[in-house]
Amino acid sequence: MSQWPAVADIARDVQAGKLxxxxxxxxxxxxxxxxxxxDAIISxxxxxxxxxxxEIDKNPKGRLAGVPFIxxxxxxxxxxxxxxxxxxxKPYEAFYQATAIERLEAEGAICVAKANLDAFAHxxxxxxxxxxxxxxxxxxxxxxxxxxxxSAASVVLGLAPFALGTDTGGSIRLPASFCGAVGLKPTYxxxxxxxxxxxxxxxxxxxxxxxxxxxxxxxxxxMSGRDELDGxxxxxxxxxxxxxxxxxxxxxVGVIKEYFDEGLNSEVKxxxxxxxxxxxxxxxxxxxxxxxxxxLALAVYYIVCPAEVSSNLARYDGQRYGFSAKEANxxxxxxxxxxxxxxxxxxxxxxxxxxxxxxxxxxxxxxxxAQMVRTKIINEFAAAFEKFDxxxxxxxxxxxxxxxxxxxxxxxxxxxxxxxxAANISGNPAISVPAGMADNLPVGLQxxxxxxxxxxxxxxxxxxxxxx
Amino acid sequence: MSKLSRxxxxxxxxxxxxxxxDEEVExxxxxxxxxxxxxxxxxxxxxxxxxxxxxxxxxxxxxxxDSTRDYGYKTEDLLKGAPDKQAGQFKVKxxxx
Numbered sequence: 001m002s003q004w005p006a007v008a009d010i011a012r013d014v015q016a017g018k019l020x021x022x023x024x025x026x027x028x029x030x031x032x033x034x035x036x037x038x039d040a041i042i043s044x045x046x047x048x049x050x051x052x053x054x055e056i057d058k059n060p061k062g063r064l065a066g067v068p069f070i071x072x073x074x075x076x077x078x079x080x081x082x083x084x085x086x087x088x089x090k091p092y093e094a095f096y097q098a099t100a101i102e103r104l105e106a107e108g109a110i111c112v113a114k115a116n117l118d119a120f121a122h123x124x125x126x127x128x129x130x131x132x133x134x135x136x137x138x139x140x141x142x143x144x145x146x147x148x149x150x151s152a153a154s155v156v157l158g159l160a161p162f163a164l165g166t167d168t169g170g171s172i173r174l175p176a177s178f179c180g181a182v183g184l185k186p187t188y189x190x191x192x193x194x195x196x197x198x199x200x201x202x203x204x205x206x207x208x209x210x211x212x213x214x215x216x217x218x219x220x221x222x223m224s225g226r227d228e229l230d231g232x233x234x235x236x237x238x239x240x241x242x243x244x245x246x247x248x249x250x251x252x253v254g255v256i257k258e259y260f261d262e263g264l265n266s267e268v269k270x271x272x273x274x275x276x277x278x279x280x281x282x283x284x285x286x287x288x289x290x291x292x293x294x295x296l297a298l299a300v301y302y303i304v305c306p307a308e309v310s311s312n313l314a315r316y317d318g319q320r321y322g323f324s325a326k327e328a329n330x331x332x333x334x335x336x337x338x339x340x341x342x343x344x345x346x347x348x349x350x351x352x353x354x355x356x357x358x359x360x361x362x363x364x365x366x367x368x369x370a371q372m373v374r375t376k377i378i379n380e381f382a383a384a385f386e387k388f389d390x391x392x393x394x395x396x397x398x399x400x401x402x403x404x405x406x407x408x409x410x411x412x413x414x415x416x417x418x419x420x421x422a423a424n425i426s427g428n429p430a431i432s433v434p435a436g437m438a439d440n441l442p443v444g445l446q447x448x449x450x451x452x453x454x455x456x457x458x459x460x461x462x463x464x465x466x467x468x
Numbered sequence: 469m470s471k472l473s474r475x476x477x478x479x480x481x482x483x484x485x486x487x488x489x490d491e492e493v494e495x496x497x498x499x500x501x502x503x504x505x506x507x508x509x510x511x512x513x514x515x516x517x518x519x520x521x522x523x524x525x526x527x528x529x530x531x532x533x534d535s536t537r538d539y540g541y542k543t544e545d546l547l548k549g550a551p552d553k554q555a556g557q558f559k560v561k562x563x564x565x
Contacts, residue, residue, distance in 0.1 A: 188524050189524075202524070296513055320549070320558055323551075324552070339484075339486050340488070351486065352480040352484055352496060374521045376518055414503070427524030427525070
C-alpha cells in the first residue's frame with residue numbers, strides 16, 4: 001500500500017537533487033506492475049514519462065517537480081491512448097492534452113499511467129468499464145467505487161502519489177470513500193474541462209484523489225483558474241489553495257438530516273457519528289440541518305445527466321476517430337453499427353433516456369421540471385450556508401459492495417450516488433475524507449462548502465484528518 | 469406517463485442512432501421504464517415561481533478575441549485516428565442512395 005512521501009516533499013527533494021525524477025518514474029511503473037491483479041490501470045505512458053523524467057532531472061524545478069501521477073483515462077494525454085474505458089474509443093490517440101494535465105506538467109509532474117473507469121464515467125463501481133473491473137484494494141471481491149475507481153485504487157495501492165478523477169455525480173468522492181482515499185470535487189468551473197471527455201457538461205468537475213488533504217490542495221492549486229479553452233471556468237482568488245488554516249474552533253457545522261434517514265448502513269452511521277463528535281471536540285458548533293429537497297437530487301440528476309450525455313456522446317459516430325464498423329453499406333448504417341458495437345449497455349441506456357427526456361412533448365415534464373427542482377436544491381444549500389460554514393454527512397450510505405451485486409439492476413446502481421449528486425447539481429465544492437473503518441472497509445466523511453469556498457473546505461478536511 | 473412500449477424503445481434507438489438486438493429492446497424497455505418511473509418523484513415537487521437552472525456559474529457571454537492561433541497541428545495529426553481518409557480529408561460512406 002501507499003509508501004510515497006507528501007507531494008510537496010517529493011518536489012522539494014527533486015529540486016534539491018536528493019531525488020531523481022527518473023527513479024520516481026521507475027518506482028511508479030514498478031508499483032503498477034506489482035499490482036496488476038487489482039486492474040486499476042488501463043495503460044502506462046512509460047516512454048513519454050521516462051523522457052520527461054530525463055528532462056526534469058537536467059533542470060529540476062516546479063512545485064510538482066518529478067512527481068509521478070495517474071490520470072483517469074478520460075483525460076486526453078500524449079504518449080499513449082485515451083479510451084474512456086470504452087470500445088468506441090479503444091483505438092483513440094489524442095493529439096493534444098487536457099489543460100489540467102498541461103498545468104501539472106508545467107510544474108514538473110509526470111503522468112505515468114491511465115486509470116480504469118466506468119466507460120465514459122457512467123457508473124459507480126468501474127463495472128461499466130468496457131475492458132475490466134477494478135478491484136478494491138481492501139477486498140478484491142469488492143468494487144472500488146466509481147467512476148474514478150481506478151484512480152482511487154491507484155493512490156491507495158501507492159501506484160503514484162496522486163491521481164486525477166472526474167466527478168459528475170460523485171465519481172471522485174464515492175471511490176475515495178470506498179477505497180479510503182481523499183477525493184476532492186472542487187467548485188464547478190474552478191478547473192478547466194478542456195481536453196477531458198465530456199459526460200454531463202453542467203455538472204462535470206475535475207479533481208484530485210490523494211492519500212492526504214495537503215496533497216489534494218496542492219494539486220488543486222496547480223490546476224485551477226480561468227482557461228481560455230473552457231468558457232465555463234471561473235476566476236480563482238490569488239491565495240494558494242495549499243495555504244490552509246485548519247482550525248475548527250467556532251466553525252458552524254450543519255449535519256445534513258436527510259443523509260441519516262433510512263438507507264444509511266448502521267455501521268457506516270457509527271463511523272460518521274464518531275467523526276462528527278470529533279468536530280465537536282475540536283470546538284466546532286455542530287447542529288442538525290434539514291435540506292428537504294435533497295432526496296430529489298438523484299432524480300434531477302438522472303434527467304439532467306442523461307440529457308447532456310445524449311448530446312455529448314453524439315460525436316462518437318465512427319467517422320472521424322475511434323472505432324468504426326467496417327461492414328456498413330451507407331453512412332446511416334455506419335453510424336448505427338459503430339455506435340451499437342462501440343457503446344456498452346450503460347452508455348446506450350443514458351443516451352436513450354436523454355433522448356427521451358429532451359423529446360418534444362416530454363421536455364417540459366422531465367427536463368425543465370428537473371432544472372426547476374435543481375433551483376430549489378440550490379436555494380436550500382444557499383439558505384443552509386447562511387447559517388453554517390460547512391455541511392457534513394456520509395459520502396455513501398454503504399461501504400464498498402461486492403462485484404456483481406448491483407449490475408443486474410441499473411436503478412440500484414444509480415442509488416449508490418444518492419449522497420453525492422446534490423453537490424454536482426448545485427456546483428458546491430465537496431470532499432470525501434477517510435473517517436474510519438466499518439467491517440474492515442473504509443468509510444468516507446463528506447464535507448460540503450459554499451460556492452468557491454474550496455479553501456475553507458480543504459482547511460476543515462485537513463483539520464479533521466489530523467483528528468481522525 | 470409510465471412504461472415504454474417496444475415501439476417507443478425502437479423509436480428512441482432510431483433517434484439515438486443505435487441499432488438494438490431484440491434481446492436489448494426488451495431489456496431496455498424494462499430498465500428505461502423503471503428509471504423513468506423513479507424520476508417521476510419530481511412531479512410532486514412544488515416548483516411554483518422557480519426558474520430552471522441550466523448552469524451554476526452565473527457566467528454570461530464569455531468572449532475571447534476572434535483571431536486565428538497557430539496550435540502547430542498538421543493535417544496528418546488531425547487525420548491520424550480517422551477510420552478512413554483520402555487526399556487529406558475524412559472519407560465517409562455514401563450519403564445518398
